[in-house]
Amino acid sequence: MGKRAATVEHSTQSNYEAVTVTHADLDLVVDFSAKTISGTAQLKYEVKRSGCDALILDTRDLAIQEVSVDGAACQFTLASPHKGSTRVRFATSPASTALQWLSPAQTAGGEHPYLFTQCQAIHARSLVPCQDTPGAKLTYAARVRVPEVMTALMSAVPVDEPGRTGQESGDGTRTFSFAQQVPIPSYLLALAVGQLESRELGPVSRVYSEPSMVAAGAYEFSETDAFLQAAASVAGPYVWGRYDLLLLPPSFPYGGMENPCLTFVTPTLLAGDRSLANVVAHEIAHSWTGNLVTNASWEHFWLNEGWTMWLERRILAKLYGEATYEFHASLGYLDLREAVETWGAGHDFTCLVPDLSGGIDPDDAFSTIPYEKGFYFLHYLQTLVGGPEVFEAFFKDYIKAFSFKTVTSDGFKAYFLDYFTDSTPGVGGIDWDLWFYQPGMPPNVNSYDASLAESAYALAQSWHTSDLMGLGTGSTAGPAKASTTDLDGWSASQKVAFLDKLGELRSMKPFTPATTRRMQELYHFDDSKNAELRRAWYSLCIKAGDLAILPQTLAFLSEQGRMKYLRPLYRALYAHPKSRQAALDTFAAHREMYHPIAAKMVATDLQMPAAV
Amino acid sequence: MGKRAATVEHSTQSNYEAVTVTHADLDLVVDFSAKTISGTAQLKYEVKRSGCDALILDTRDLAIQEVSVDGAACQFTLASPHKGSTRVRFATSPASTALQWLSPAQTAGGEHPYLFTQCQAIHARSLVPCQDTPGAKLTYAARVRVPEVMTALMSAVPVDEPGRTGQESGDGTRTFSFAQQVPIPSYLLALAVGQLESRELGPVSRVYSEPSMVAAGAYEFSETDAFLQAAASVAGPYVWGRYDLLLLPPSFPYGGMENPCLTFVTPTLLAGDRSLANVVAHEIAHSWTGNLVTNASWEHFWLNEGWTMWLERRILAKLYGEATYEFHASLGYLDLREAVETWGAGHDFTCLVPDLSGGIDPDDAFSTIPYEKGFYFLHYLQTLVGGPEVFEAFFKDYIKAFSFKTVTSDGFKAYFLDYFTDSTPGVGGIDWDLWFYQPGMPPNVNSYDASLAESAYALAQSWHTSDLMGLGTGSTAGPAKASTTDLDGWSASQKVAFLDKLGELRSMKPFTPATTRRMQELYHFDDSKNAELRRAWYSLCIKAGDLAILPQTLAFLSEQGRMKYLRPLYRALYAHPKSRQAALDTFAAHREMYHPIAAKMVATDLQMPAAV
Ligand SMILES: [Zn+2]
Numbered sequence A, B: 001m002g003k004r005a006a007t008v009e010h011s012t013q014s015n016y017e018a019v020t021v022t023h024a025d026l027d028l029v030v031d032f033s034a035k036t037i038s039g040t041a042q043l044k045y046e047v048k049r050s051g052c053d054a055l056i057l058d059t060r061d062l063a064i065q066e067v068s069v070d071g072a073a074c075q076f077t078l079a080s081p082h083k084g085s086t087r088v089r090f091a092t093s094p095a096s097t098a099l100q101w102l103s104p105a106q107t108a109g110g111e112h113p114y115l116f117t118q119c120q121a122i123h124a125r126s127l128v129p130c131q132d133t134p135g136a137k138l139t140y141a142a143r144v145r146v147p148e149v150m151t152a153l154m155s156a157v158p159v160d161e162p163g164r165t166g167q168e169s170g171d172g173t174r175t176f177s178f179a180q181q182v183p184i185p186s187y188l189l190a191l192a193v194g195q196l197e198s199r200e201l202g203p204v205s206r207v208y209s210e211p212s213m214v215a216a217g218a219y220e221f222s223e224t225d226a227f228l229q230a231a232a233s234v235a236g237p238y239v240w241g242r243y244d245l246l247l248l249p250p251s252f253p254y255g256g257m258e259n260p261c262l263t264f265v266t267p268t269l270l271a272g273d274r275s276l277a278n279v280v281a282h283e284i285a286h287s288w289t290g291n292l293v294t295n296a297s298w299e300h301f302w303l304n305e306g307w308t309m310w311l312e313r314r315i316l317a318k319l320y321g322e323a324t325y326e327f328h329a330s331l332g333y334l335d336l337r338e339a340v341e342t343w344g345a346g347h348d349f350t351c352l353v354p355d356l357s358g359g360i361d362p363d364d365a366f367s368t369i370p371y372e373k374g375f376y377f378l379h380y381l382q383t384l385v386g387g388p389e390v391f392e393a394f395f396k397d398y399i400k401a402f403s404f405k406t407v408t409s410d411g412f413k414a415y416f417l418d419y420f421t422d423s424t425p426g427v428g429g430i431d432w433d434l435w436f437y438q439p440g441m442p443p444n445v446n447s448y449d450a451s452l453a454e455s456a457y458a459l460a461q462s463w464h465t466s467d468l469m470g471l472g473t474g475s476t477a478g479p480a481k482a483s484t485t486d487l488d489g490w491s492a493s494q495k496v497a498f499l500d501k502l503g504e505l506r507s508m509k510p511f512t513p514a515t516t517r518r519m520q521e522l523y524h525f526d527d528s529k530n531a532e533l534r535r536a537w538y539s540l541c542i543k544a545g546d547l548a549i550l551p552q553t554l555a556f557l558s559e560q561g562r563m564k565y566l567r568p569l570y571r572a573l574y575a576h577p578k579s580r581q582a583a584l585d586t587f588a589a590h591r592e593m594y595h596p597i598a599a600k601m602v603a604t605d606l607q608m609p610a611a612v
């Protein structure tokens, strides 16, 4: 423990503090048959420290074909502070981890291939040569040539809005042009190419997807504009122009990715009842926390995700009331507990600010910790300074101060203390080092209003208690009063709250399969198509050794590739000898469908040698 | 879950049910320069099923040089039921996992090399060709030729007792002869060769070790004869003739190994105050539970270890009173909890009867679970049927019934029900399937008299609470009333109880280093040489990120190789970035010193590819 140097960025080899790339101009050609993107990147740079004699870029799995500086085939000597530009001709390779190339069979339409990128955390370097650190920001423009039946989208404003048909070149290709005029970190570079349609969601928003999903997407995400307005009321002006959504094929490994102007989302959000749309509120929130004010390195990732959880929940508070904020906060605590249990409470990755020195890939450290421990800390601070109103005013101020910049944990601390110290006595007692660097559960305890969770938690407690009292076995398992009407009128989220609470209560002793089968008899969870409910229910059953759920679980693992669902379910299946082989077989059969990041992490969960 | 086939033995390829090896006559030559044992095994067999046309033996890393049956260089056709014998000439290889060859530098004396075997669970097959399953038992005789400065010992009665100088052959070697006339499973074959001395402990007991440790061993294990007598008063006659102890070099991977006539023990028991001698009571207990009544396969290992924990604690009860039984039972519960946390409560290896099908090495499934969940179950049964007196009577009966035989979980269940059902109403309500096959913590809760643990647990609670109340940081960390006299008059075990209770209380949130340093200031744990205390204290500190303890921890990992200490400490060091490299470096430096089983398991803990 002890304080760490907050300024070292372990994830990049670039000298971005000495010479900064301020703008990239990209000309890209997408070749689906060779599974490569080739082209040129014209990089404008500013040399900031005299004596700096090189512009060092990060690359991985890129073929670099030619480099020129300031127009001349280069000689790499950069003099004292000046501006200039360099041009790199390059091509990606099939090993580029930023790219997932889908065959027609892997798409909903089945006719055309599909390509999408995922650059967070440090994959941008396998898409274009760049200073691949959140510590450096650049604007970009791009022209992307694709087969003419396809549409290209990027994390930028399309130049030919609103038609978006691109420029036909007469040779069977079409070129789309984009401009991102707000400086962004490299991890927000994004590109998707496929046969896409779109529907309008609001004045600055459309939802894009393959044709068969676009109606469902438009229904599910109809609150987008309301979320945007609520967010802006808390955080300040929306600077990105457009806020479009791209609904990806099922192998997308995350819930959402906040690529500016164009959030990427998983189709597992299509619950049919908008019950999972809070993920869209989350991605919208990133427009400020992350995209505008960016963590200076991946060790400070909680500043992106903790703040975004907070703003997501503030958006819900504005639209649905404070009780909804408290409900989601309370669910978040269960997620945090589970993450601490999974890592082990002594594990450094349970620290708010982990230590990523020594070449640790941020993907390996990724978990709910920065999200929910980050939120937990911010809620603690909010309560300490007087509640949401005071804290929202501070937040708006903080966003303004750090917009277009990056921030470290110490930078946040200094800003917070500067803002509050004179006015708020309790602030002097915050143990920042404990919050930042102590592993395990947080040093202080929040309490949430549980009115919306109350009945879910009470029902969970009654199933737990009846089992503890030895009533939990056989055909009459479960509380005596349990009935088919227990969940009448419950939202999907309340059902998930019930199951996640059981997950916590049973963390040291799973249920018997008799109990989970009895629950199924009464509550019919087996048939749910809500992805969050499936995750929670299948986990509970598998840990109970209730293999009646195996077919549904394997189907779920076969039809989507979101890590939040793959990882706990594969781990639980692997822990049970009766499902171990099924886990290995299912992974072998679908490994190619999964995104490379997801495949790598699941392989770890299945105790296979690391492989990408 | 659900009931498993209790009769399949997954760990052997042998057809021991069709044809049984009843006796082995071994002629062995130990070659320290080539690090091999070569010789012959004359195996007497009984064909039990007609139509059986082969005697299949397990081997691994053995060179088989010649096989003959009934005196003739063989033709492997065994007719209908008969008795016969086969002779195998073989040699071990350096890869044989049953053997650890120590260089002179790895011994206390530093002059001569040393060899010892560890056959449990399934390593006997790399020592001699055999039916390597606990489901088959055989007697054996052996002659072992070693360099003449050395002594050989086996898990048998020496033929030339009491001088034990062996027969000099005039060619620089000496031959020792042994006979084991009680049938034993293959995993109890054992051999040690080194420069050894001995001291008498009692009428049938000596302690052997390298000369420099023999006095310390005689002091530490002076209660051996009292343990033996107490055990026999509970379990019935001691059938093995001798009960000697061999104190091994520090790389011995277990606390003790119950090799018949000659228990192997780790030198980490040499606490100087007999506080760890309960391990000797444990190994003595195995003379009945395990060695006389043997688990039929490794899935029923809890019948060996659970019963042995129970008998160990009954021995302590006889000698030191019931409160000591309850105290150790209560500590065992903390160990059980930690094991469940480490595996995860849904993991099959937390079942009392795990599923080892599909080629799982019992070493990989090894943990405290069969010991402490097994004990927990037996204590539950004991309470149910009326307490220790009733249960001891049952135990004696059970031992008598299954002596010289093997037992499965279902066999135990049937015997128990047969004994108790008529007399004891509550017995019908035991949920055997839950106890046997449900993962995680046990289905029922025992309560123990905590009088001896009370003050330790109360002090632990006060440190825990003071931390929760936010008093636990800075230079005045800890309870206000904490003082240097808190532990006055405490036994070493009570100190360990204090630390292990803290381990449980802080399982989701480690202490701060300020708190552990404050504890050190008051209680001086850093300087302890008690191995159990070191394990408990170092774990607590490392998880707290208190790296002041790093030098002592690395020293502890460098000077002994007991898995109980290596594994949790290596895991904790690895989880913390500031000690991760030290863990890897220390392992690299000492990997050769560690036993092959220990090295394999620690490599797993350090997330290195499996390797032996
Ligand atoms: Zn996010």
Ligand SMILES: [Zn+2]
Binding pocket: B282, B286, B304, B305, B308
């Ligand atoms: Zn034992």
